Amino acid sequence: MTDPVNISPDALSPAYTLKNNNLQKRNIRETTTGIMKRINEELIIAHREGKHHIITTIPITFSIANMSNKDSQRVVWAAIIDELINKKYRVWINPSKNECRIKITWMSPEDESVVKYQTALIAQYTQSF
Numbered sequence: 001m002t003d004p005v006n007i008s009p010d011a012l013s014p015a016y017t018l019k020n021n022n023l024q025k026r027n028i029r030e031t032t033t034g035i036m037k038r039i040n041e042e043l044i045i046a047h048r049e050g051k052h053h054i055i056t057t058i059p060i061t062f063s064i065a066n067m068s069n070k071d072s073q074r075v076v077w078a079a080i081i082d083e084l085i086n087k088k089y090r091v092w093i094n095p096s097k098n099e100c101r102i103k104i105t106w107m108s109p110e111d112e113s114v115v116k117y118q119t120a121l122i123a124q125y126t127q128s129f
Helices: 022-048 069-086 109-124
Strands: 053-058 090-095 100-105
Touching: 022 053, 022 069, 022 100, 053 069, 069 090, 069 100
Parallel strands: none
Antiparallel strands: 053 100, 090 100
């Protein structure tokens, strides 16, 4: 057994002080909520226009206190995807160095198959008179 070393209590920060704090959580929530509100507006407009999906961009740069941009991207993008999936949307994300594109559709694969079948059926029987 070794003799205990008396280390100053302020020599090492407790791990809990390095985890996401309330300010970070609030920033993440506000950032994500703002993005989701914009996406919702785009979804409503697309639906009114008879579209079945949108392709939009989401931010690649965030200013979350004491959090790297890479970590901020991971947390915010995952929260957005989770929320969309929970609301039964289908989602694809395409991040790049300059932008992050996201495709969102409210059609199921079955719905898409029906539309393709109907379109092909009409095309097959279309003639000029």
